[in-house]
Amino acid sequence: MTDSPTGTATVVAPPSHDAAARLKAAHRTFWCTTQAGGCGGVLILYVGTVRVPHFQHLPGASPCVLSSRDAAPAYAHLAYQRELTAWLADQGYDARIEHRFDDAGRADLHVLVGGVAHTLEVQLTDIAVDAWQDRDARYRTHVDHVRWLHGPASTTTARTERVTRDYALRIGRDEVGGVRIGVDTTGVEAAIAWVSLAECRMTAAGVWVPQLEAALRNIAARADAARRPAAEEATSRQLRVPQLAALERRTGAHVEPPPGLRTTADWRRLQPDLPLWGPDHPGWAWMREHPVEQHAAGMYLAMTVTRLYFRGAYSMLANPDLPAEVVRSMVEDMTAAGWLYEDTRRAPEPMWRRGERAPAGY
Template sequence: MRGDRRQIQTAVLGSADSEEPLLLPLEAIELGAFRRRHQLDTFWCGLLLGGCGAQLTTKLYTDRVCHFAHHPGPDGQPHMCGRRARGISSADHLYVKSAAVAWFRDRGEEADIAFAQPDGAPVGSLVDITSRHRGLRVHLDQAVEPVWDDDGIEPVLGMSVPVDRDTLIRRWYVHRIRLDSEGTARRVQIGTEAFARPTEWFGLEECEVTERGLTTPAVQRIVASHSAPPPRWTPGRPKKVPTVNAQARALLSQLDDARSLGFVIAARRLCSEIAGLAEVDRETQGRIDAALETTKGWMEDQVELRRSLYAQLDQAVIAQDTQQVRKLFAHVNAKAAHDRTEDEDAIVSRAADHFADVSRATQERIAAKVAADRAAADAITRVANILKNLNRGDYRNLRDQVETLIRYAEVAGDRVTVHQGRQIEAWKQRAGLSSGEEPKEPLDDDGTQQLNHKKPLFRQVARRYWIKRSCPRCLVGNGKDCVIADGTGNGELRYVPHDERLQPILDQRKARLPRR
């Protein structure tokens, strides 16, 4: 089964702003049962999925994975949607919230659960859970760096979020979260990771939230091992104490690692420890002197790099370049978050304000689009009802009724079909609200113009015919679907083939007609 780069595997049920996620089966044999089970439901490209809020349909294929798809536009062209996350994990934040609500409800407790977006992070990166015991922040991706020094909030890391060894040693353990697919849903698993121990996984029913934080059976064992009394001394062979030269070599190796990873604070601490070593041999002292000199130059370079990063971040904020601000903000937090000056704090604060403004503008734009879509949906319903009444002669004042029809048609916009548009024009002429030539096409019995319905080319040629040909427009070979030929070179698949691929088939059919 070949991949489909257009596939949308997740949707929400009922409406665009729904929080009820749904996962589509990948195989055609499972999609049939899925359709029967949800025959009365509607699927939407949810706003909380980063979608456009439009309604979706299911696509069944036997030669590729099944997926959700947008309805084509009125002109038959594919619907354009800016949604980025479309895979199986794109609705995991909704599944996490649903599982957390059920988990607390079963324990007779309540919790506030929100999809936080600090510093302009995309919706779905973070899930904040606040209970009467402790707050949890679930990091499903690396968009926001975990904060380990906040006593009120405990980070829970997704599978792609890294954690360094020092944090594991200092905290004894960290918690992770993963979601496994089960039919058309996702099941939450909690893992406990400790230094030099494999991660142990548990179901939510085995976990608790206490004053200490999130607790699993593994936490109890780890805490017990750290709290156990030391073993009784028994005579034995004396433990070999490493020499000062061996200590120096170990610290020098750690210093090399700190420089290669960009850990300035660790490098500074190691330099202090190395400089405090005494009575090392001449060879080791030479290595120490060289390493300290190299680290001194490296530190100076890091200071210049830090200054450049903050200057670039400030310029990006001034230029209102959101993409560059997001990129530099991540670099600043990763490489230069320690020991900030007042000027650096001010730059970070301005960047955070920029993200807040962008997020607010995005939310307002989404809300305005949802309101416009709802108004258009209501308007097209009223257009259909008014046309129905007009065609039955059910009106008192024709002019007023047609003026109302025109106002609703303007709100409905491109939802008005071609046939409805023809009927509206005919009634405008009948009510004296339109000037110009009389319609050239004859009128139906109800006073509307007859339509010369002509199917688009992709409706006239079956896939089994055109898939055997190459496309002269996008230059794909036979056996492959057409791709978007808009000059961007992104190679995204089209919902329908190009007309240039279909027209030769229709021309051949037309040429054979006289012979028949």
């Protein structure tokens, strides 16, 4: 530090000897600040001719905890605190660094926005899940909102928050050393949406990041897509219950759903030996026109024609998992491919017959 034993004006020893010499001339005294967990003692900026410039305590100084471990994370943490404080000040907010709570230790930054109390926590290293949950819960008993900003080495802790709250905010440095904030919804570094801190804002609702709203929409869409198959399966089973019950009343025994009433799950259970759809097989080219989530159901429709039956009613070419218009489209595709054709012989309902170009052996 260049301001005092308890200061926050962080400087880094430049690797260049000339730059280090200029820094030493500009600031005659440096301190091991207590704000980073140091001893508050005087530091010397050593600028020799062999070793890389570095800070060291005075000879004979009392032992300092930072002398026995890498001090970089502690000073990086302090630098982030100072830059976040300046960012808040530019927006008219007065933040307190290392704010003390009666029973919750110290918060990195404490700030009031429109009467709403916020804690901003910069977490640069991983901590145990239970430790993070305990600190998070204790902070929330004192403030309205807690926002964690996870550094590059806080991957496990960021994942814990992401699983808990669907996303985590990351903090880091850009190519020129500026602070940047990222929205992390997947844990994949390349997928994190980064922006400069200057593009973000502090609001009564918390830290606003430009990409956050789009990320939350994507999270909601993924959650909806994950719920949809289960909901559709439940709906299809409800629709099939009266039909299967009628069949069981007529036969007096348990009835497995026949083709046309089988869901994709039923097909997998009743025909486990059927091969899976293969996108590289030339015979399945027509399937590529349909969404991937419909491929399994479409495969079983096709297997009804190519493997299981030679002739049947069009009503058996259905799957409760698929909308009726999708089934019609798939039947039209198979007809165009020569896998089936309409059987015009007299029958109580429209019938199909396997075509000559229907593939065999798969």
